[in-house]
Each structure stands twice: as C-alpha cells, then as structure tokens.
Amino acid sequence: MNRQEQIEHLQTTKEFDICVIGAGATGAGIALDAALRGLKVVLIDKNDFAGQTSSKSTKLIHGGVRYLEQAVKKLDWEQFKMVRKSLRERETLLKNAPHLTRPLALITPCFNFFEGIYYTIGMKMYEWISGSQSIAKSEWLSKKETLDLIPELKAKRLSSSVLYYDGQLDDARYCLAIVQTAAAKGAVVLNHVQAIKFSKNEDNGRLKSLNVRDLVSEEDSVIKAKVFINATGPFADSIRIMANAKLKSRIKVSRGAHVILPREVMKGDTAILVPKTDDGRVIFMIPWQDQVLVGTTDEADELSENPKLEDYERTYLLEYVNRYIEKTVTLDQIKSGFAGLRPLLQAQLQTAMNADTKSIVRDHEVEIDRRSKLVSIMGGKWTTYRLMAKDTLDTIYTEVLKKDLVKCTSEHQILHGGENYNFEDWQNLIVQYGVSEWTAKHLMKKYGTHAQKVLQLTDNQDDLKNLLSPNHPFIKAEVVYAVNEEMAITTDDVLERRLGLKLRDEIASKVAESYVEEVLGVRMSKI
Numbered sequence: 025m026n027r028q029e030q031i032e033h034l035q036t037t038k039e040f041d042i043c044v045i046g047a048g049a050t051g052a053g054i055a056l057d058a059a060l061r062g063l064k065v066v067l068i069d070k071n072d073f074a075g076q077t078s079s080k081s082t083k084l085i086h087g088g089v090r091y092l093e094q095a096v097k098k099l100d101w102e103q104f105k106m107v108r109k110s111l112r113e114r115e116t117l118l119k120n121a122p123h124l125t126r127p128l129a130l131i132t133p134c135f136n137f138f139e140g141i142y143y144t145i146g147m148k149m150y151e152w153i154s155g156s157q158s159i160a161k162s163e164w165l166s167k168k169e170t171l172d173l174i175p176e177l178k179a180k181r182l183s184s185s186v187l188y189y190d191g192q193l194d195d196a197r198y199c200l201a202i203v204q205t206a207a208a209k210g211a212v213v214l215n216h217v218q219a220i221k222f223s224k225n226e227d228n229g230r231l232k233s234l235n236v237r238d239l240v241s242e243e244d245s246v247i248k249a250k251v252f253i254n255a256t257g258p259f260a261d262s263i264r265i266m267a268n269a270k271l272k273s274r275i276k277v278s279r280g281a282h283v284i285l286p287r288e289v290m291k292g293d294t295a296i297l298v299p300k301t302d303d304g305r306v307i308f309m310i311p312w313q314d315q316v317l318v319g320t321t322d323e324a325d326e327l328s329e330n331p332k333l334e335d336y337e338r339t340y341l342l343e344y345v346n347r348y349i350e351k352t353v354t355l356d357q358i359k360s361g362f363a364g365l366r367p368l369l370q371a372q373l374q375t376a377m378n379a380d381t382k383s384i385v386r387d388h389e390v391e392i393d394r395r396s397k398l399v400s401i402m403g404g405k406w407t408t409y410r411l412m413a414k415d416t417l418d419t420i421y422t423e424v425l426k427k428d429l430v431k432c433t434s435e436h437q438i439l440h441g442g443e444n445y446n447f448e449d450w451q452n453l454i455v456q457y458g459v460s461e462w463t464a465k466h467l468m469k470k471y472g473t474h475a476q477k478v479l480q481l482t483d484n485q486d487d488l489k490n491l492l493s494p495n496h497p498f499i500k501a502e503v504v505y506a507v508n509e510e511m512a513i514t515t516d517d518v519l520e521r522r523l524g525l526k527l528r529d530e531i532a533s534k535v536a537e538s539y540v541e542e543v544l545g546v547r548m549s550k551i
C-alpha cells in the first residue's frame with residue numbers, strides 16, 4: 025500500500041458509493057465487505073489503522089464465558105444468541121488469518137469441589153454452543169494436572185481447574201490485514217485523514233459530501249459519496265452530531281487497562297482466567313508472544329484519545345497476579361502496558377426523535393438517521409467485526425440504496441499474508457536469508473506469506489538484518505517495510521502497531537525510536 029497512490033485515487037474519484045469514517049476493526053471490515061460486493065469505497069481514519077480501541081484489546085477471539093454465565097443466570101436468550109454468533113465468528117477469524125491468530129488454551133483455577141463442578145458445567149456448555157466450531161474439548165483437571173500445565177500457580181489453596189479453549193489475535197496487525205485486503209480489492213484506504221464537516225442538502229438535510237483534512241500534508245479535500253458510514257467506535261456520537269445536531273448521545277465508554285509482564289512469570293502456553301475479582305469482573309493472564317498480558321479492568325471513563333495506563337491500574341492488576349502466582353511479581357517487572365475505551369451502546373437510551381434504529385443483535389446496532397441518512401454502526405466487539413460489517417451493508421442495500429442485495433462473501437476471504445500460509449516455511453527463511461530461527465519464526469507470525477518480502481529488502485543491505493533490540497526478534501528491515509509498504513507515518517504507527525514492540529517492551533521501543541525516525545526522515549509523531 026502506498027499513501028501517495030491512495031491520495032491520487034481519492035482525488036480522481038468523482039463519487040464513491042460508500043465513505044467509511046473510522047478504520048478500526050469495524051470500519052476496516054466494512055471497507056473490505058463493500059469492496060468485495062463491488063462497491064466503490066473509501067476508508068479514512070484521523071489516526072492510524074487500529075490507532076484507537078482496536079489495538080488496545082485483550083486480543084481474545086471469544087464468545088465470552090462471562091456473557092454466557094449472564095445469559096444463563098438471567099435466562100437472556102438475546103445474550104445467549106450473541107455468544108453463539110461470536111463463537112461461530114471465532115472459527116472464521118482463525119481461518120482467515122492463520123498467521124495472526126492461534127487457538128488458546130485457558131484454565132480457570134478452582135478452590136473447592138463445587139467450583140470445579142460449576143465451571144466444568146459452564147465450560148461444557150460453552151463448548152456445546154460452539155458446536156462443530158469447537159476448538160478442542162474442555163476438561164476438568166486435577167490439582168496435579170493443573171500445576172503440570174502452569175507450575176507458577178500458587179498451589180496451597182488450589183483444588184483443581186477447568187481447561188477450555190478460545191482464540192487469540194494480533195489485533196493491530198489483524199486490522200491492518202483487513203485494510204490491506206480491502207485495498208487489494210479496490211478500496212481507497214487512508215490513515216491520518218480526519219472527517220471535519222459534512223455538506224448537506226439544504227432541503228432535506230441529507231449528507232452530500234464530507235470535508236476531510238490530511239493531517240500529514242494539512243491539505244483539505246472533499247469526498248462525495250452516496251452513503252456515509254460512521255464507524256468511529258467510542259467517537260461515534262461526534263460524527264452523529266456532526267451529521268444531525270438534534271441527535272442525542274448514545275455511546276458510553278468503559279475503560280480497560282492491561283500490563284505486560286516478562287515471560288518468566290508464566291512460561292507455558294496456557295492462559296489463566298480469573299473468573300471473579302472482588303468487584304465481579306474477570307481478569308486474564310495470557311501468554312502473549314514472548315510476554316504475558318494481564319487484563320483487563322472495566323470502569324466508566326470520559327472520552328479521550330490514547331488514554332494512558334495509570335499507576336492504580338498497574339497496582340490493581342498486579343494484586344490479582346500475586347493472588348494466583350507463587351513468586352511475587354513487583355511493579356518494576358512491568359515492561360509495558362496500555363489502556364483502551366470500549367464503545368458501549370446505551371441500548372436503553374431513548375433515541376432521538378428522528379433516528380430510526382435497526383437492532384440487529386443486542387451487542388451492536390446499525391442506526392440510520394432519518395434526516396441526514398448517516399449510517400452509524402455502534403457497539404460490538406473485535407470478534408464480531410465481520411458480522412457488524414455484514415449487518416451494516418445488508419441494511420444499507422435495503423434501507424438506503426434500495427437496491428437488490430449483493431451477497432456478503434467476507435466469510436471466505438483469506439486476509440493479506442494468510443494465503444497458502446505454512447508456518448513451517450520459517451525454515452526456508454533461514455536457508456535463503458541466514459536469519460536466526462527466532463527472527464524467522466517471528467516474521468512468519470507477523471507477515472505470513474509476505475515474510476519473504478520483508479527479507480528481500482536485505483538482499484543488498486545486510487545491515488537490515490540487524491536486530492532493533494538485542495532482547496527481541498525484530499529486525500531493521502521491518503521498519504523500512506512498515507514505512508514503504510504498510511503506510512506507517514509516525515513512530516507509533518511503526519513501533520506500536522506494525523511491529524508491536526512498544527506494547528511488549530517500552531524501554532526497547534524507546535531505544536529503537538532513533539532508527540525509526542531516521543527511516544521516516546522527519547519526526548511525525550506529533551500529528
């Protein structure tokens with residue numbers, strides 16, 4: 025993907041069928057689905073692809089065992105259907121980008137006989153709902169079997185555990201892969217382009233065009249489209265009100281924090297689900313690449329960009345780690361961390377008088393503003409991004425374009441890097457390019473079948489095979505590739521989302537910054 029080419033496509037297209045505002049998982053998914061249905065689509069984001077919530081998740085592809093528990097306790101059929109749909113999507117997400125996902129084994133520690141029975145029944149039900157899409161069988165484990173899997177667990181009070189399976193994804197790169205696939209199918213995709221103002225038809229208030237600002241060149245331009253889609257997650261209300269000042273806010277944000285710990289805290293491949301914190305949440309401790317990811321919290325917050333991890337969140341999360349892990353983990357062992365805002369839809373809120381709401385499933389909602397015809401897709405989660413895109417476009421065909429429905433095919437679309445993927449090809453990378461096993465495996469997992477392209481950059485520049493940091497497998501060629509091929513514009517685009525080094529190790533990432541700035545040519549991190 026080349027940004028200059030994308031800008032030229034934008035400037036030479038008179039009118040798009042669809043303009044999508046927001047390139048997180050939801051907006052990217054819509055752009056891909058629309059392009060696959062043959063629509064002329066443009067996708068913009070004022071930040072980077074997955075620059076906000078979509079790179080700050082717990083990185084689980086799941087139906088949500090907690091939601092299932094609630095569905096059963098409250099006999100809530102809608103909630104139950106949502107878990108079932110998410111579990112079906114889990115298989116699709118795993119299949120369409122095998123390099124960026126993996127099945128994940130998790131255990132729920134139990135401290136007495138009854139907990140063992142309760143969680144065994146719960147997890148069997150979770151597995152039963154997923155039907156033929158079940159990853160593997162859940163099972164009750166004795167204390168010894170549990171400690172064999174996770175020897176770092178506190179043994180004293182442990183009675184048994186229940187083992188079950190979900191999926192894990194590299195969220196920032198998964199979003200990028202969706203964007204790359206959309207671009208390959210003809211979508212125009214642009215990061216660092218902000219929606220500023222709509223022009224409306226004076227008679228009926230219907231949206232005609234959108235003024236946007238390229239935050240890199242600071243130039244303004246106008247996008248004409250038949251339909252404008254608001255996929256701005258936590259920021260959805262600002263775009264809704266930009267389209268129709270009479271609409272009332274419908275999004276509340278809930279803050280979630282994570283910390284990253286070194287692998288020595290939990291060396292195996294199995295994650296821990298803490299099913300109930302003192303305040304009724306769940307917390308995960310998950311092997312994440314070469315580290316351990318711990319999170320998340322859940323509390324009401326104000327809307328802001330790039331919320332920072334706070335000290336009280338570090339302390340809170342470590343308190344739970346230390347309740348479950350034998351060897352005390354201290355604050356100075358935290359290597360990194362991040363916080364994000366969940367876009368929660370206030371389902372009970374009265375919608376504005378002029379808004380016609382189409383409720384597709386409880387978890388997300390497609391709203392068409394009757395006056396401006398802005399289509400807003402709100403709520404949802406990473407796992408259901410593709411369903412959200414499908415529901416949005418199906419609704420647009422029938423309610424806005426009033427055209428015969430073109431069938432959604434995204435379920436079978438393998439994403440960029442996932443085509444003919446075979447992880448074992450890491451061995452060829454060693455033979456062809458002489459990189460270490462560590463780097464070769466890392467490149468396969470980040471770039472899939474395009475790992476070779478990253479290494480081709482080293483053909484005449486051996487220096488690009490050098491590590492960015494001695495403690496991590498990343499090589500310099502990845503920085504060049506991110507800037508040349510993946511539309512990375514700022515240091516955070518490179519280190520946080522293309523490589524993911526900043527999420528793994530803040531100190532190593534700081535050290536790598538000067539090289540990234542050298543490749544970028546100018547320091548762009550301010551935009």
Ligand SMILES: Cc1cc2nc3c(=O)[nH]c(=O)nc-3n(C[C@H](O)[C@H](O)[C@H](O)COP(=O)(O)OP(=O)(O)OC[C@H]3O[C@@H](n4cnc5c(N)ncnc54)[C@H](O)[C@@H]3O)c2cc1C
Pocket residue numbers: 045046047048049050051068069070071072073074075076077078079080081082083084085086217218219220255256257258259278279280281320363364365366367403404405406407408
């Ligand atoms: C802590 C936490 C943990 C989570 N864990 C999981 C999990 O494990 N599994 C799961 O399935 N889900 C999880 N989720 C939920 C999931 O991450 C979100 O539902 C999903 O990422 C939302 O994606 P989105 O595209 O709707 O929003 P976002 O990713 O926030 O994207 C919206 C985009 O709109 C852009 N934008 C805003 N205003 C403008 C404008 N004026 N012009 C142009 N662009 C604009 C923003 O820059 C942003 O990139 C988690 C969420 C949080 C916060």
